Amino acid sequence: MFSPPEPIYTVSGIRAIEERAKPQADPTLMERAGRVAAEEAVRLTMDRPGTVLIACGPGNNGGDGFVMARRLLQARRPVVVAFAGKTERLPADARAALEAWHEAGGETLSELPDPPAEGWALVVDALFGIGLQRPLEAPYTNWIDTLNALPGPRLAIDIPSGLDANTGRSLGRAFRATHTLSFIALKPGLLTLDGPDHAGAVTVRTLDVDPEALLPAEGQRLRPSMFREHLVPRPFNTHKGSFGDAGIIGGANGMNGAALLAGRAALKLGAGRIFVGMMDRDAPAVDLMQPELMLRAPAVVLDAAGVLALGPGLGLADEARRMMERALPLDIPLILDADALNLIAEDHRLEQICAGRRAATILTPHPAEAGRLLGSDAASVQADRLGAAAGLARRFNALIALKGCGTVVAAPDERWWINCTGHPGMATAGMGDVLTGLVTALIAQHWPLESALIAAVHLHGAAADRLAREGVGPIGLTSGEVIDAARAVFNAWIVQAATPLPESA
């Protein structure tokens, strides 16, 4: 549960590590990669006798495949290699690996063979790794279509072919793996956008290289160990004033529910008092499902809150704009979501006030909101989620959570994290409002901003994962259900964090 965060590197980072590790590497990194890939194949086919198919490409990813094939053959495992490249154009290491494969008695086919009657025991994709340069075309797209149509386990070597290792975009076509064995360290593309749909279960083998000793981690996969120090039981001698006054402003006509969901999430994650400012003058005076929430006029909430979230159901009316004008200069932490972001995107003056704030700011855009803030669009944001999140963090001098599959959290000082909890059942109205409430509650309880944001993002997904395991969703999961599950997961984390490690650990 509290395993250390895992480093993530972009392609240039992995290349730099490789350069530094290579001179000392004996056996070579490719030899090590092929060996661990063969081990993984043996593991995946423990109860599946039969032939392993390895599709090898024109670069070093193909070289890994040749080493893997040789190792499997030496272990008396039937293996068939199809090579989609030209021997004379292979890089030196890969060419040596092909020669060693042939010397060991192996053969290469130039086309993908038909599967045997009993099917392949395992299909291995060693076509392209981190050297993919451009969208795939025929014949590679045909190879990948054929491989993707085969039943049984499918293992990608380093990264599924066709997936951009930096962005997670499928370039033209991408291999759909059930398992990915990635070398040295995680790459962002495995964890965000199209990555999780193509990578399956991801395992990292470092090849006996300590990446962080050679290059500081560029990013990290989000883990509870990163905020463990704040997961502490409450002292007995406390009162509601000890846990902060959270404000939520939103809930315009037709969108009352958004502000209430955020308020309920803040309440159930432990904020001391929650004031919800409803923009809709006809909104109910009390949330009958959650009467603990104090529904007040938005202007009253501005004065009462120690931390303020603006946006859930805020609307784009002039009143909402005026509310933003009053809130942005306040010297308290602000969480800006939904229409608060849309208002800033369409008003340069608001943008300037926001970027110049002295107190801390958190923005939680989904890709379309991020696109509006950047003056681009959702597609451009999705083409480079890390770049978009980092760009927003710099532009607004704020912490950013760019939501979606593999939420990217970015800080203004260039650090970034990718979250791997959550599932597509969360793609439902109101889910972002719940996240806003969770962040607000942790800040109200005096968590440092960065820890509050990464913890809330991780918790939000972990709560949805827990519900799915219990049969609540993934499809049809509701945002309200996630609030109760987040409370349960959060309290369980605190218990686990307080449990001392066994002596032997």
Ligand SMILES: NC(=O)C1=CN([C@@H]2O[C@H](COP(=O)(O)OP(=O)(O)OC[C@H]3O[C@@H](n4cnc5c(N)ncnc54)[C@H](OP(=O)(O)O)[C@@H]3O)[C@@H](O)[C@H]2O)[C@@H](O)CC1
């Ligand atoms: N880093 C490490 O530490 C270690 C790395 N190792 C392994 O090496 C892999 C990286 O190898 P790599 O650099 O040779 O790149 P790779 O992915 O095989 O592809 C390059 C080839 O593909 C071609 N090509 C590219 N795009 C194309 C397209 N769209 N359509 C068609 N062709 C395209 C490109 O040709 P070109 O662009 O010049 O036409 C070139 O021939 C890495 O993922 C890992 O598996 C391990 O051995 C040990 C440790």
Ligand SMILES: Nc1ncnc2c1ncn2[C@@H]1O[C@H](COP(=O)(O)OP(=O)(O)O)[C@@H](O)[C@H]1O
């Ligand atoms: N496919 C997915 N995988 C993981 N998380 C997802 C997925 N789809 C949505 N989410 C999460 O659900 C939330 C949706 O937020 P948002 O788009 O703002 O919804 P809304 O505006 O309806 O409240 C975000 O936290 C997002 O990261």
Ligand SMILES: [K+]
């Ligand atoms: K691959």
